[in-house]
Amino acid sequence: MEELKLIGSKKSLFCTRIEWALKLKGVEYEYLEEDLGNKSPILLKYNPVHKKVPVLLHLGKPIAESLIILEYIDEVWKENPLLPQHPYERAKARFWAKFADDKVLMGSFEACKAQGEGKEKLIESVQESLGFLEKEIEGKKYFGGESIGYLDLALGWIPLCLDVWEEVGEMKLFQEEKFPCLHQWCKTFLMENLVVAKLSPSRETPVELYSTYIAYLRSLEANK
Amino acid sequence: MEELKLIGSKKSLFCTRIEWALKLKGVEYEYLEEDLGNKSPILLKYNPVHKKVPVLLHLGKPIAESLIILEYIDEVWKENPLLPQHPYERAKARFWAKFADDKVLMGSFEACKAQGEGKEKLIESVQESLGFLEKEIEGKKYFGGESIGYLDLALGWIPLCLDVWEEVGEMKLFQEEKFPCLHQWCKTFLMENLVVAKLSPSRETPVELYSTYIAYLRSLEANK
Numbered sequence: 343m344e345e346l347k348l349i350g351s352k353k354s355l356f357c358t359r360i361e362w363a364l365k366l367k368g369v370e371y372e373y374l375e376e377d378l379g380n381k382s383p384i385l386l387k388y389n390p391v392h393k394k395v396p397v398l399l400h401l402g403k404p405i406a407e408s409l410i411i412l413e414y415i416d417e418v419w420k421e422n423p424l425l426p427q428h429p430y431e432r433a434k435a436r437f438w439a440k441f442a443d444d445k446v447l448m449g450s451f452e453a454c455k456a457q458g459e460g461k462e463k464l465i466e467s468v469q470e471s472l473g474f475l476e477k478e479i480e481g482k483k484y485f486g487g488e489s490i491g492y493l494d495l496a497l498g499w500i501p502l503c504l505d506v507w508e509e510v511g512e513m514k515l516f517q518e519e520k521f522p523c524l525h526q527w528c529k530t531f532l533m534e535n536l537v538v539a540k541l542s543p544s545r546e547t548p549v550e551l552y553s554t555y556i557a558y559l560r561s562l563e564a565n566k
Numbered sequence: 567m568e569e570l571k572l573i574g575s576k577k578s579l580f581c582t583r584i585e586w587a588l589k590l591k592g593v594e595y596e597y598l599e600e601d602l603g604n605k606s607p608i609l610l611k612y613n614p615v616h617k618k619v620p621v622l623l624h625l626g627k628p629i630a631e632s633l634i635i636l637e638y639i640d641e642v643w644k645e646n647p648l649l650p651q652h653p654y655e656r657a658k659a660r661f662w663a664k665f666a667d668d669k670v671l672m673g674s675f676e677a678c679k680a681q682g683e684g685k686e687k688l689i690e691s692v693q694e695s696l697g698f699l700e701k702e703i704e705g706k707k708y709f710g711g712e713s714i715g716y717l718d719l720a721l722g723w724i725p726l727c728l729d730v731w732e733e734v735g736e737m738k739l740f741q742e743e744k745f746p747c748l749h750q751w752c753k754t755f756l757m758e759n760l761v762v763a764k765l766s767p768s769r770e771t772p773v774e775l776y777s778t779y780i781a782y783l784r785s786l787e788a789n790k
Contacts, residue, residue: 391665391698400654403654405654405657405661406661407660407661407664410657410660410661410664411657413656413657413660414653414654414656414657417653417656418653429638429641429642430624430627430629430638432637432638432641433629433634433635433637433638434629436631436634436637437629437630437631437634440631440634441615474615
């Protein structure tokens with residue numbers, strides 16, 4: 343076995359992507375769970391810039407930023423390619439992954455946290471972004487086509503987590519009637535794929551986790 | 567000539583990257599200057615998501631997001647590779663390009679715009695980020711090694727624009743004595759490379775441009 347370690351946290355959506363990718367590639371790795379409240383010397387040593395998980399350690403060399411780690415994994419282990427082969431399709435997958443992180447993930451989190459007058463506008467903005475993804479997945483099984491690819495992994499937090507944020511943030515933004523194709527993709531992604539299903543955490547912890555975290559962030563803002 | 571068009575704006579730092587890359591590759595293209603105050607139907611058609619430049623149109627297909635366009639160009643035209651060959655070096659180049667966009671570029675712009683008590687803290691934060699880049703370039707001619715690569719193009723806004731933002735924002739953050747290696751790189755990048763030098767706009771317009779733009783953004787914030 344090549345020396346391969348993943349510094350991660352079960353609380354991080356960005357780490358699940360990496361575990362999915364490594365399992366899909368059939369690559370063995372050692373998993374090091376990080377206590378985000380008390381960061382380890384190994385995390386601080388290998389990601390001194392952001393001090394964040396995930397960090398992939400391959401033959402002693404660190405790679406950080408989850409979308410960049412996915413590309414690295416795809417370049418090193420060629421089995422079960424994650425990115426499409428054609429440059430234009432690759433560019434599209436990268437475009438939507440960045441878009442989803444910047445607009446849908448961050449947007450949903452901000453909407454979850456928000457209270458009062460700005461909240462509705464944030465929800466509408468996320469829904470507009472989800473509308474673009476709905477169009478992208480229409481008529482396809484996976485974003486990667488017939489099998490799970492880079493963009494599916496990048497978007498995998500949606501079925502894992504968006505309903506949790508809806509509950510914690512007391513909002514509805516991902517209605518099945520508005521986004522039927524995306525909902526179908528969520529089911530296919532989580533249910534029909536053994537690798538993904540096996541690594542998906544239960545819903546109990548996240549609700550509790552995010553309730554506490556969002557309350558903490560709101561209290562910080564209230565005391566500004 | 568393959569059908570290749572670049573929708574860009576001389577006012578956008580993100581477009582210069584693409585022009586540099588195409589010139590370095592020796593690829594011919596048609597340049598379409600966009601009026602950002604009155605966006606064209608072609609821009610709205612080909613980048614309906616962000617409605618921003620640059621957009622590269624290759625054989626009628628649009629690619630958006632400047633760092634993603636750079637990867638596309640590198641994958642389609644193999645001459646003069648921009649990204650390194652080794653997956654680890656590729657991951658590092660991608661990491662620093664994202665870091666520089668998120669932390670240095672956005673950070674410098676925020677510091678430029680800021681007034682009053684928060685400004686000094688923003689400047690310190692950018693300087694900390696520049697410190698990481700200083701370490702990265704130490705002992706090297708270019709970030710790409712002996713020739714200009716992806717990361718050099720991604721960071722090319724620094725020699726073009728950072729002194730403009732210092733002037734407009736009435737701040738010093740990129741002192742030569744603090745960042746000698748980065749300053750040396752700036753000179754090499756702009757002066758020693760004909761392709762880069764030829765495409766670099768003069769400093770007059772940017773100062774005027776950013777003064778107006780920053781004043782406008784400040785007025786928006788004051789009226790919130």
